[in-house]
Amino acid sequence: MKKYKSDVVVIGAGAGGLAAAIEVKKADLEVLIIERDKELGGITLQCIHNGFGLKEFEEELTGPEYAQRFINQVKELKIPFLLDSMVIEITKEKLVYAVNRNEGLIEIEAKAIILAMGCREKTRGAINIPGFRPAGIYTAGQAQRFVNIEGYLPGNTYVILGSGDIGMIMARRLTWEGCKVKAVVEIQPYVSGLLRNQVQCLEDYDIPLITSYTVTKIHGRERIKGVTVSKVGRNFDRIIGSDKFIECDTLLLSVGLIPENELTLEAGAELSKNGGPLVDENLETTIDGIFACGNVLQVHDLVDLVTAEAKRAGKNVIEYINSRYGKDLMKKEIIKCVPGENVNYVKPDIINKRNLSEEIIFTFRVRHPDRRVLIQFKDNLQKIIYKKNKFYVIPSEMLELNINLEESGINPDCKSITIDVIPRPEVLIEED
Amino acid sequence: MIYDVIIIGGGVTGCCIARNLSKYDLKIALLEKEADIASGTTKANSGVVHAGFASPREYVKRDMCIEGNKLYTQAFEELNFSFQRIGSFVVALEDNQIVKLEEQRKQGTQDGIPGLEVILDKKKIKYMEPNITDDVVGVLHAPTAGIVSPYGMTYALAENAAMNGVKFFRNQKVRRINHQNYTFVIKTKDKEFKANNVINAAGVYGAKISKMVGLDYFKIMPRKGEYIIFDRNAMHLNKILFPTPTKVSKGILICPTVSGNTFVGPNAHNITDKKDISTTEAGLKEILESGRNLVPNLPVRASIRNFAGLRAVPDTYDFVIDNTDVYGFINVVGILSPGLSSCYAIAKRVIEFLELLGANMTVKEDYNPIRPKPERFKDFSKIELDIKIKEDPTWGRIICRCETIPEREIIDAIHSPVGATTLDGIKFRCRPGMGRCQGGFCRPRLIEILSRELNIPYEDVVKMGEETNFLVAKTKEIALQSVEGGNKE
Numbered sequence: 001m002k003k004y005k006s007d008v009v010v011i012g013a014g015a016g017g018l019a020a021a022i023e024v025k026k027a028d029l030e031v032l033i034i035e036r037d038k039e040l041g042g043i044t045l046q047c048i049h050n051g052f053g054l055k056e057f058e059e060e061l062t063g064p065e066y067a068q069r070f071i072n073q074v075k076e077l078k079i080p081f082l083l084d085s086m087v088i089e090i091t092k093e094k095l096v097y098a099v100n101r102n103e104g105l106i107e108i109e110a111k112a113i114i115l116a117m118g119c120r121e122k123t124r125g126a127i128n129i130p131g132f133r134p135a136g137i138y139t140a141g142q143a144q145r146f147v148n149i150e151g152y153l154p155g156n157t158y159v160i161l162g163s164g165d166i167g168m169i170m171a172r173r174l175t176w177e178g179c180k181v182k183a184v185v186e187i188q189p190y191v192s193g194l195l196r197n198q199v200q201c202l203e204d205y206d207i208p209l210i211t212s213y214t215v216t217k218i219h220g221r222e223r224i225k226g227v228t229v230s231k232v233g234r235n236f237d238r239i240i241g242s243d244k245f246i247e248c249d250t251l252l253l254s255v256g257l258i259p260e261n262e263l264t265l266e267a268g269a270e271l272s273k274n275g276g277p278l279v280d281e282n283l284e285t286t287i288d289g290i291f292a293c294g295n296v297l298q299v300h301d302l303v304d305l306v307t308a309e310a311k312r313a314g315k316n317v318i319e320y321i322n323s324r325y326g327k328d329l330m331k332k333e334i335i336k337c338v339p340g341e342n343v344n345y346v347k348p349d350i351i352n353k354r355n356l357s358e359e360i361i362f363t364f365r366v367r368h369p370d371r372r373v374l375i376q377f378k379d380n381l382q383k384i385i386y387k388k389n390k391f392y393v394i395p396s397e398m399l400e401l402n403i404n405l406e407e408s409g410i411n412p413d414c415k416s417i418t419i420d421v422i423p424r425p426e427v428l429i430e431e432d
Numbered sequence: 433m434i435y436d437v438i439i440i441g442g443g444v445t446g447c448c449i450a451r452n453l454s455k456y457d458l459k460i461a462l463l464e465k466e467a468d469i470a471s472g473t474t475k476a477n478s479g480v481v482h483a484g485f486a487s488p489r490e491y492v493k494r495d496m497c498i499e500g501n502k503l504y505t506q507a508f509e510e511l512n513f514s515f516q517r518i519g520s521f522v523v524a525l526e527d528n529q530i531v532k533l534e535e536q537r538k539q540g541t542q543d544g545i546p547g548l549e550v551i552l553d554k555k556k557i558k559y560m561e562p563n564i565t566d567d568v569v570g571v572l573h574a575p576t577a578g579i580v581s582p583y584g585m586t587y588a589l590a591e592n593a594a595m596n597g598v599k600f601f602r603n604q605k606v607r608r609i610n611h612q613n614y615t616f617v618i619k620t621k622d623k624e625f626k627a628n629n630v631i632n633a634a635g636v637y638g639a640k641i642s643k644m645v646g647l648d649y650f651k652i653m654p655r656k657g658e659y660i661i662f663d664r665n666a667m668h669l670n671k672i673l674f675p676t677p678t679k680v681s682k683g684i685l686i687c688p689t690v691s692g693n694t695f696v697g698p699n700a701h702n703i704t705d706k707k708d709i710s711t712t713e714a715g716l717k718e719i720l721e722s723g724r725n726l727v728p729n730l731p732v733r734a735s736i737r738n739f740a741g742l743r744a745v746p747d748t749y750d751f752v753i754d755n756t757d758v759y760g761f762i763n764v765v766g767i768l769s770p771g772l773s774s775c776y777a778i779a780k781r782v783i784e785f786l787e788l789l790g791a792n793m794t795v796k797e798d799y800n801p802i803r804p805k806p807e808r809f810k811d812f813s814k815i816e817l818d819i820k821i822k823e824d825p826t827w828g829r830i831i832c833r834c835e836t837i838p839e840r841e842i843i844d845a846i847h848s849p850v851g852a853t854t855l856d857g858i859k860f861r862c863r864p865g866m867g868r869c870q871g872g873f874c875r876p877r878l879i880e881i882l883s884r885e886l887n888i889p890y891e892d893v894v895k896m897g898e899e900t901n902f903l904v905a906k907t908k909e910i911a912l913q914s915v916e917g918g919n920k921e
Contacts, residue, residue: 001818036833086830097814099838101825105818123870128660128738130711135895135902139872150876152890152903153910178911221707222899238713249904262834265665 002106006032009110014042015303016294016310017116018070023314025077033081041067046148055304090267112289119257119295131218140166140254155250160184165193167254172201187214257299274345281348281360282316340420356406369394374424379414435459438627442469446633447589452779454596457794465605467897468857470586476741482770483574485540491750496774503776512805513585514690520577520672524570529676533572547575561671583860592803594849609644629760636706636744638765645758654742657698658715664692666734684722696723709740743768755785832874834867846885856896
């Protein structure tokens with residue numbers, strides 16, 4: 001068995017993993033990247049559309065161009081990486097086991113680990129569409145890989161279930177390929193991806209978007225022949241008599257993404273409700289020295305935001321190795337962060353009291369869209385610590401707030417804070 | 433060439449008969465209409481090996497099940513499929529149901545089913561199966577009941593049969609059978625087969641095949657059962673849980689699978705279309721609601737797939753295993769539940785019939801009953817793994833990350849005797865695409881491997897047979913069709 005040592009191991013060479021590794025390397029620490037695919041770059045490589053890099057580089061790039069900027073840095077900095085290598089186990093002692101064709105089983109001893117495995121797409125099973133199980137059903141990302149990487153088209157006529165970003169982008173991509181996209185069907189009354197994709201990918205190409213509808217039956221025994229779509233009521237129950245048949249030979253699913261945390265779980269780290277690991281304000285999981293960033297932690301709207309979070313994880317890992325690694329720390333005193341009204345989840349999940357004097361980045365999403373809201377942070381003694389007005393909130397946009405809790409006057413003895421996004425009282429409305 | 437025996441149908445019944453006959457000095461062929469064996473009822477059933485007390489005493493299927501259950505022990509040792517005798521509970525939720533359990537225990541014990549016990553101690557029940565509802569008042573525990581991968585066992589049976597000389601022909605839907613001078617001539621789309629004896633193990637098509645030789649004495653109705661399967665991490669069950677049975681069915685059960693998932697199902701709806709394996713909104717609701725009676729905290733959100741299978745229900749509600757009036761034509765049809773549990777006993781019966789029919793039942797000198805255990809990445813220790821990968825690098829390329837399946841296992845599935853030629857064939861043989869991502873990551877890689885190993889273009893790779901292609905064209909091809917002269921390069 002081959003054995004390596006590295007200060008830091010980064011698992012995953014997508015946008016998150018690369019940025020984190022670069023950050024760590026710049027502080028003169030050893031870092032090793034392990035990637036299961038045959039090249040660096042992750043999922044951005046199949047995202048050949050533009051729209052990447054507006055925040056990070058203030059330029060509009062394609063996915064592969066965006067990835068290449070980081071790949072170039074990895075090479076310049078001579079960061080070692082293993083390709084076609086699958087991590088099969090990580091332990092609390094921060095031993096990482098991986099396999100690949102050339103080296104067999106590899107054991108890497110690390111001081112810290114950065115989890116950057118990204119996310120995966122939800123499938124039909126997870127949403128339980130009844131009907132047959134024919135050929136011709138793909139997740140949008142899988143179709144994207146076939147078209148953009150392998151060079152094959154999965155079908156001629158399409159219905160896309162879910163108005164996630166990948167689904168809308170694929171609607172446009174397939175239209176360019178001469179395929180017919182009959183409809184994008186969304187169960188919510190609103191689009192679940194970004195507005196810019198709704199305009200640029202659907203409206204510009206006259207692709208019908210049907211909201212408050214979902215696919216209720218799949219037809220065809222061999223290859224899919226069509227789908228029944230039905231209008232849904234408030235609780236997503238099918239409205240009887242609203243069924244419509246749409247003929248198609250392919251159904252794409254763009255019904256959401258889930259952080260990919262099989263390894264995290266096996267390592268013994270706790271997961272929180274959003275499917276990502278439970279982390280503190282340093283993006284450290286419940287296992288000392290194991291950090292997480294990017295879509296494995298929470299699904300982001302833009303790759304630029306993944307990069308920013310990954311850099312932050314990288315900085316925190318440097319701090320961990322330089323000042324905390326191998327030291328017995330006092331018992332961790334923490335404050336829990338609880339998603340409250342109209343908040344789906346919040347990161348960090350916990351805050352170490354020792355860091356209360358520093359600015360903390362909170363990221364969270366609402367459950368449903370709302371206008372003229374008040375975002376408030378309240379401690380377990382019902383004291384309001386922080387509030388902010390926001391004109392419009394929507395689940396597809398992650399909210400980010402930088403707050404210094406000590407300056408905001410938090411009671412250091414409090415046990416938890418709850419984040420609510422609530423309708424604003426009338427008196428405050430003119431402040432917009 | 434004239435075969436001694438031709439078996440029609442490559443489900444668990446047909447393959448089990450083929451394997452147990454392969455011991456004898458006979459020329460045997462098996463015809464399957466689909467692109468792969470184990471494609472019908474075998475692919476979509478509960479995978480439960482019943483203890484055998486459930487059917488009434490007047491039915492043949494009761495005896496077959498009790499005997500068949502016992503025969504699993506030897507078959508498991510020889511064929512190396514996944515099988516675990518985890519035991520089952522018939523769950524009583526009301527006091528008046530205990531009488532029924534007592535009756536089943538008494539009769540079952542008299543008929544030689546070992547270990548049956550009615551347990552009324554709620555604490556003990558909860559200890560044995562913590563997920564069971566608090567409303568339980570008692571259970572009938574059958575320790576010999578087990579779980580098996582029905583298709584996994586069928587592949588094992590077929591592989592061992594093929595090792596011992598049985599010829600398998602897939603994509604061979606039987607169109608006509610002529611019976612002349614004690615020889616059967618079986619016609620399919622593109623081939624003709626001759627045999628002295630024919631065994632009809634055609635499942636839901638059993639009556640249709642029987643009619644081809646003029647035998648029309650039973651009807652087969654398809655009865656649909658729907659299932660929902662849950663992620664492995666979501667729930668862990670120790671026991672197979674049945675409700676106390678009604679007259680119609682054994683009811684909707686909750687059961688672990690040999691791969692560690694949990695499923696709920698099946699319901700039972702008589703249908704007319706023998707191809708209708710669609711699930712329905714109402715059906716899925718029905719099984720979930722029913723399942724919650726036994727396990728209130730079913731992990732509904734962690735469901736990874738729903739599917740339906742058809743049982744071949746004969747109008748007698750019992751197995752039709754007959755040495756028929758057409759000399760040499762044996763019917764093995766109407767194999768509804770507990771058919772999977774009974775298959776080894778059924779095969780024994782068929783062998784007796786062939787002896788009566790005068791087939792040459794000499795045991796072959798080179799008969800090898802052992803089907804080697806397929807090597808699995810997951811079974812290796814770290815040190816073994818390292819050695820394996822160095823010997824053969826395809827062990828080190830992981831294709832399916834949810835189930836940790838390396839390229840080697842996939843190549844083996846393709847090149848095993850009666851190997852996979854379709855994506856579903858690979859999936860059911862070694863599980864890539866069966867995990868929580870349901871093929872999202874591995875499918876393009878599987879298409880690549882199948883295309884390479886079978887030497888066919890990407891567009892010809894299919895999911896499960898004709899007309900189930902994954903990819904329709906190369907990029908730009910569709911766009912060029914609409915341009916004048918564009919498709920001519």
